[in-house]
Amino acid sequence: MQNFEFYGPTHLVFGKDTIKELSRLIPKDRKILITYGGGSIKSNGVYDQVKQALQGYNVFEFGGIEPNPKFETLAKAIEIVKKEDINFLLAVGGGSVLDGTKFIALASKYTGDDDVYDAIMKHGKLPNSAVELADVITLPATGSEMNCGGVISKISTSEKLAFHSPHVFPKFSIIDPSVTFTLPVRQTINGIVDTFVHTMEFNCTYDVNSPLQDIWAMGILRTLISEAPKVLANPQDYDARANLFWCATCGLNYWISCGVPQDWSTHMIGHELTAFYGIDHGQSLAIVEPRLLRNQKVAKSYKLAKIAREVFGIQESVDLKAADMAIDKIEEFYNSIGMKTKLADYGINPQEAAEKIRERFKERNVAFGEKCAITADVAYDIVKAC
Amino acid sequence: MQNFEFYGPTHLVFGKDTIKELSRLIPKDRKILITYGGGSIKSNGVYDQVKQALQGYNVFEFGGIEPNPKFETLAKAIEIVKKEDINFLLAVGGGSVLDGTKFIALASKYTGDDDVYDAIMKHGKLPNSAVELADVITLPATGSEMNCGGVISKISTSEKLAFHSPHVFPKFSIIDPSVTFTLPVRQTINGIVDTFVHTMEFNCTYDVNSPLQDIWAMGILRTLISEAPKVLANPQDYDARANLFWCATCGLNYWISCGVPQDWSTHMIGHELTAFYGIDHGQSLAIVEPRLLRNQKVAKSYKLAKIAREVFGIQESVDLKAADMAIDKIEEFYNSIGMKTKLADYGINPQEAAEKIRERFKERNVAFGEKCAITADVAYDIVKAC
Secondary structure (H helix, E strand, C coil), X not given: CCCEEECCCCEEXXXXXXXXXXXHHCXXXXXXXXXXXXXXXXXXXXXXXXXXXXXXXEEEXXXXXXXXXXXXXXXXXXXXHHHHCCCEEEEEECHHHHHHXXXXXXXXXXXXXXXXXXXXXXXXXXXXXXXXXXXXXXXXXXXXXXXXXXXXXXXXXXXXXXXXXXXXXXXXXXXXXXXXXXXXXXXXXXXXXXXXXXHHHHHCCCCCCCHHHHHHHHHHHHHHHHHHHHHHHCCCCHHHHHHHHHHHHHHCCCCCCCCCCCCCHHHHHHHHHHHHHCCCHHHHHHHHHHHHHHHCCCCXXXXXXXXXXXXXXXXXXXXXXXXXXHHHHHHHHHHHCCCCCCHHHHCCCHHHHHHHHHHHHHHHCCCECCCCCECHHHHHHHHHCC | XXXXXXXXXXXXXXXXXXXXXXXXXXXXCCEEXXXXXXXXXXXXXXXXXXXXXXCCCEEEEECCCCCCCEHHXXXXXXXXXXXXXXXXXXXXXXXXXXXHHHHHHHHCXXXXXXXXXXXXXXXXXCXXXXXXXXXXXXXXXCCHHHCCEEEEEEHHHCEEEEEECHHHCCCEEEECHHHHCCCCHHHHHHXXXXXXXXXXXXXXXXXXXXXXXHXXXXXXXXXXXXXXXXXXXXXXXXXXXXHHHHHHHHHCCCCCCCCCCCCCHHHHHHHHHHHHHCCCHHHHHHHHHHHHHHHCCCCCHHHHHHHHHHCCCCCCCCHHHHHHXXXXXXXXXXXXXXXXXXXXXXXXXXXXXXXXXXXXXXXXXXXECCXXXXXXXXXXXXXXXX
């Protein structure tokens, strides 16, 4: 096991009918800005539950945070926070709304002279505090509800970049799995793939003698595979919805990552596909991951073979053969829940995409993965095979 | 899955050569009381590492906190905290030292008129704050390093009781598994059994459709079984020591307990055996658990059968038969690492012990377990079979 540090102070409130706990969790004197997305919370009843719980509070609202939240949109919320002296941000929605709200919380405290986007996203000049924030998370996918990171896009430069700050851990997160009963199938599937790939990014690297971490990561994969068909067959299966949400949260609350090396190169390439072509985050991951695993099969053979045996029950003693079979099974799983796994499925030319991504990675002079093996040229090979 | 809340703000620092991080983690202006036990930290080098890291701090010391920490001892430390205006407690040692230090931290803030022991341990009159505390934990066993509970004994009344307060979460916990290389075998074994039983208490109850929690709990059991023989064969096997320590921490940091019912009746009976006869905590659990599981076999058959199949690889399709086999395997595992599992092994008369415990549980009018099935009379039956 590798040395590690872990810190996760978010108070999680999970279960049926938990949105009403807002009034217990937020001090009465807070001036609250509720942030949300395109308005689905108004049709599924979440907005009404939140407003009901916050009766008597001083509440402002900011809607319209889009999937892959845009800096240009968030900048408007930052103005409101400053103008109205907001001291509590409540994100109500999915990971995009929460990621955007984390950025608002941090950027509202920025006092430097540089452009605030460049300072936080590119130059590492992060403020030493943030506006207090919490969330009612309505989409099982990003795990943003128990971590201190976010991913922000910028329209003007086609960029999609991540930031992290200990000041943006949600003070609390409320998860009521029943609010996901009415999720569009596409979002349910995206969330399942996102969770699957987070878990793979944390665990599918090389062996460091971490049996417990490996079992836990494979436990998430096994649970996704067992629960996904139940949810797709019966969207109102509370237990299956709850199990999927718990997988999503545990897929990125860093519990499974303690003491093990991490990858994240599928995400790095996927972010570029989203930035260039606008495809969903989950879709981009399902396209990239099988090709990336194939490309890195030798380096990842120990973990892939373990996944083959413990997740998919494959009886194959040769690691490299088992690894190949695991990759096939993963793509089959994605396809089985209705997720497409080829660039051509979205009308994207692999050659063109590969060239664009190679160029961008070269510009930034970056290499990704647990051993920095995913250089611009390797990324080109991977995307070309997508 | 059941509704649940989770909160765990402790900053964990895990790995080789991490004690030196104390100087980064404790603000320079703190007036520190180091608490420790019988002095093993002086022979194994931990004390020197701590003192080296704390050069330049204002440091007091309080040694002599015993296994099953006694209120009578802790009261002396509370006097020092008050007299010297100590504002940071650093526990250096095992779970007993840390549990005792949590009590010191809380009791030092008590201002009521009642006896402080009765107020905290019996009447639920807990202070609303505690002295800031952290630890260098040296024994993988109690998991106290990432939770907010403690267990305290009182000599004058032969009592052993638990308390919980969100104010006694360690601010940070440092775990360097290499400090366990020199642990006496008896303590290593006690810690393995303690961790095993914590995990069982959290998971071996009844089915609530919690596949991920079940896999995670069984992951701890599997890892204990795989790593214990390695540590006993080679006490300086760093990876095996690290894996055992990580199991111990995760056995009681409440990660595996999210959304599932809990038992804890083995602990309740075990505490009485320790209080009456002075046997080690781990020893008491190894004696009680197999008999308690057998007594509750029908109610626990779903989980016991799952453990039989997933932990011990038993191919038996009838749940009750598989449950019996799992209980046999658990006792075999304890015996295989050198842990005795009968009262007679310690010269204790089961009939006498059973009567004492029945009387005490009747006095207190308590019933334990996930469905309160362990009444005084059931506890009598269980202990008599030990």
